[in-house]
Amino acid sequence: MSVPATDASPFTHRKTSDIALVLLGTGVVGGALLELLKTPVAKHVRLIGVANSRQQQIDADGIASRELNGSWQQHGQPRDDDALLAALDASGSELRVVVDATACTTLASRHADWLARGYHVVTANKSLAGGHLSGWRALQTARAHGGSYGDAATVGAGLPVISTLRRLLGCGDSLLTLEGVFSGSLSYLFNQYNGSQPFSALLRDARKLGYTEPDPRADLSGEDVARKLLILARNAGFALGSEEVDVESLVPESLRDLDTEQFLTRLEELDAPLAARHADAQSRGNVLRYLARLNQRGRARVGLVEVAATHPAARLNGTDNQFALTTTRYNTTPLVIQGPGAGPEVTAQALLGDVLALG
Numbered sequence: 001m002s003v004p005a006t007d008a009s010p011f012t013h014r015k016t017s018d019i020a021l022v023l024l025g026t027g028v029v030g031g032a033l034l035e036l037l038k039t040p041v042a043k044h045v046r047l048i049g050v051a052n053s054r055q056q057q058i059d060a061d062g063i064a065s066r067e068l069n070g071s072w073q074q075h076g077q078p079r080d081d082d083a084l085l086a087a088l089d090a091s092g093s094e095l096r097v098v099v100d101a102t103a104c105t106t107l108a109s110r111h112a113d114w115l116a117r118g119y120h121v122v123t124a125n126k127s128l129a130g131g132h133l134s135g136w137r138a139l140q141t142a143r144a145h146g147g148s149y150g151d152a153a154t155v156g157a158g159l160p161v162i163s164t165l166r167r168l169l170g171c172g173d174s175l176l177t178l179e180g181v182f183s184g185s186l187s188y189l190f191n192q193y194n195g196s197q198p199f200s201a202l203l204r205d206a207r208k209l210g211y212t213e214p215d216p217r218a219d220l221s222g223e224d225v226a227r228k229l230l231i232l233a234r235n236a237g238f239a240l241g242s243e244e245v246d247v248e249s250l251v252p253e254s255l256r257d258l259d260t261e262q263f264l265t266r267l268e269e270l271d272a273p274l275a276a277r278h279a280d281a282q283s284r285g286n287v288l289r290y291l292a293r294l295n296q297r298g299r300a301r302v303g304l305v306e307v308a309a310t311h312p313a314a315r316l317n318g319t320d321n322q323f324a325l326t327t328t329r330y331n332t333t334p335l336v337i338q339g340p341g342a343g344p345e346v347t348a349q350a351l352l353g354d355v356l357a358l359g
């Protein structure tokens with residue numbers, strides 16, 4: 001039987017409700033999402049408002065042709081969440097979604113309130129679900145009574161990690177242990193680092209390629225990895241507080257209290273300690289990997305580990321993440337999800353997927 005060309009798209013079966021969208025954050029991930037919003041798969045999505053940390057632009061009818069040139073960033077309106085939400089209300093759409101493509105903790109703390117008020121939230125920002133346990137709990141309460149929470153992009157960038165875990169749990173399975181490489185930037189750094197090039201040079205590359213957090217210390221400190229571990233563990237029923245994760249930071253004390261700009265001028269101070277760790281591991285025929293681990297008793301640790309060349313994490317490439325889930329039913333060999341775990345396009349695609357799933 002031949003299939004008509006118009007049926008070839010996996011999205012043709014979707015309902016086509018109009019979705020009104022406000023985008024917070026137009027950096028690496030938000031910028032890539034703006035590009036995807038111009039493509040035919042997003043034809044039912046109306047971009048009502050867009051904001052960075054300083055400016056915003058609003059049009060309740062939809063920002064024309066999505067041709068946002070840079071000018072709004074100089075001549076836009078001052079930041080005001082209420083005005084953005086009012087524009088969503090004025091759009092007349094029943095599906096009103098706020099997309100958070102920032103790393104801003106203050107904005108994340110508003111997610112629960114937005115859900116409770118009936119807005120859907122789609123986020124790459126992990127600060128709420130992966131932050132204090134009280135925030136996680138507030139989020140669960142708001143989800144139970146309010147809008148949908150699209151969080152695919154918070155773990156593994158575009159990889160189907162949270163969705164797979166939820167599917168297993170929905171079938172009555174339970175998570176026993178979790179282990180792997182949960183950071184795209186740290187994976188990129190340690191997959192390449194062989195002592196021949198300064199670690200700081202690789203970090204600059206990772207930042208240019210859009211893999212690091214706005215402040216790369218969020219990656220190097222282990223904080224970003226800990227957040228992802230918490231998101232997965234909490235989804236699996238472990239009520240873990242953020243202070244219960246044992247986190248090894250790779251940021252020397254002398255660099256911890258600087259502002260981001262100052263830190264970026266002193267990256268070379270990372271080089272000597274990491275070169276020593278690398279040489280040590282190499283002398284034993286091992287490599288360094290930044291691993292996350294949750295054991296069956298709920299003990300969580302993230303840190304730099306020396307692993308043998310035969311270890312699964314030693315065989316990763318680029319920004320690859322690796323999530324090994326041992327569950328009641330996957331208990332002799334873990335279920336492994338692996339692939340690129342950072343980058344603008346894959347992350348923006350995860351956001352778009354969560355937005356389109358609303359329609």
Ligand SMILES: NC(=O)C1=CN([C@@H]2O[C@H](COP(=O)(O)OP(=O)(O)OC[C@H]3O[C@@H](n4cnc5c(N)ncnc54)[C@H](OP(=O)(O)O)[C@@H]3O)[C@@H](O)[C@H]2O)C=CC1
Nearest residue numbers: 025026027028029052053101102103104124125214342343
């Ligand atoms: N990069 C990646 O591979 C991945 C990133 N993520 C997550 O995506 C999020 C964004 O990362 P990324 O795009 O790399 O970061 P960027 O630094 O490139 O962009 C952040 C954007 O957020 C804006 N912003 C900050 N505060 C506010 C605010 N209060 N209101 C509106 N906008 C604000 C910034 O504005 P301004 O330009 O004015 O500073 C900037 O446009 C982070 O939470 C990150 O963890 C998740 C998965 C993968």
Ligand SMILES: N[C@@H](CC=O)C(=O)O
Nearest residue numbers: 183184185211212213
């Ligand atoms: N900075 C993060 C981006 C995705 O969350 C990482 O390196 O994994």
